Amino acid sequence: MVFKFPSENWQALLNPEREKWQSTEVFLERVKPFPEEVWVDLGCGPGYFTIPLASKCKKVYAVDSEDKMLEICQQRVKQLGLETKVEFIKCSEEEIPLADGVADRVLMANLLHELLYPSKFLSEVKRISKSNAKIIVIDWHPIPSPAGPPIEERIPEDRAVELLESNGFLLTERLNVFPYHYFLVLTKEVPS
Numbered sequence: 036m037v038f039k040f041p042s043e044n045w046q047a048l049l050n051p052e053r054e055k056w057q058s059t060e061v062f063l064e065r066v067k068p069f070p071e072e073v074w075v076d077l078g079c080g081p082g083y084f085t086i087p088l089a090s091k092c093k094k095v096y097a098v099d100s101e102d103k104m105l106e107i108c109q110q111r112v113k114q115l116g117l118e119t120k121v122e123f124i125k126c127s128e129e130e131i132p133l134a135d136g137v138a139d140r141v142l143m144a145n146l147l148h149e150l151l152y153p154s155k156f157l158s159e160v161k162r163i164s165k166s167n168a169k170i171i172v173i174d175w176h177p178i179p180s181p182a183g184p185p186i187e188e189r190i191p192e193d194r195a196v197e198l199l200e201s202n203g204f205l206l207t208e209r210l211n212v213f214p215y216h217y218f219l220v221l222t223k224e225v226p227s
């Protein structure tokens with residue numbers, strides 16, 4: 036089994052201290068969302084990244100497997116008047132109910148280590164992504180940190196790259212911008 040973040044602890048994901056070590060401003064500077072882009076925020080939680088993205092791009096599909104997370108994310112999006120920009124989607128461990136090729140960009144932030152069936156889930160990520168899509172994977176280094184899952188549950192960066200590449204993605208960039216997280220940018224592998 037993998038470690039699952041308890042949805043009743045959603046407030047911890049919005050702790051203002053988090054901005055010190057996983058700044059949404061730094062995230063936006065690095066991913067540079069364009070106004071015409073459609074993003075899919077997989078494992079959106081209460082919307083730590085969904086909301087900053089929604090204010091910059093055309094649309095965000097906020098996707099999570101937990102009703103509580105979707106409910107809180109929806110409330111926050113509404114409070115900020117961003118409801119026309121965000122659509123909420125409940126997924127399962129194996130299926131993402133979105134059409135083929137909808138995503139210009141996919142974000143998986145602090146999700147990879149929680150996947151029960153990574154290969155199945157990643158094949159869904161491929162399916163919903165446009166051929167030139169970029170996939171952003173941010174996850175915890177297995178080092179002591181002020182928050183995060185147990186160290187033994189974290190996926191080291193090289194193992195994450197191996198997992199993603201063996202499931203049909205190509206690593207294009209590794210960004211070293213957060214002290215406790217790796218930040219990978221991938222594309223879909225072009226079939227030869």
Ligand SMILES: C[S@@+](CC[C@H](N)C(=O)[O-])C[C@H]1O[C@@H](n2cnc3c(N)ncnc32)[C@H](O)[C@@H]1O
Binds near residue numbers: 042
């Ligand atoms: C640690 S939280 C991270 C939330 C958000 N991405 C962030 O960085 O603040 C992980 C989120 O992934 C969700 N999750 C876990 N397994 C999932 C799956 N198979 N599909 C979609 N969401 C999942 C959890 O419900 C939770 O909201």
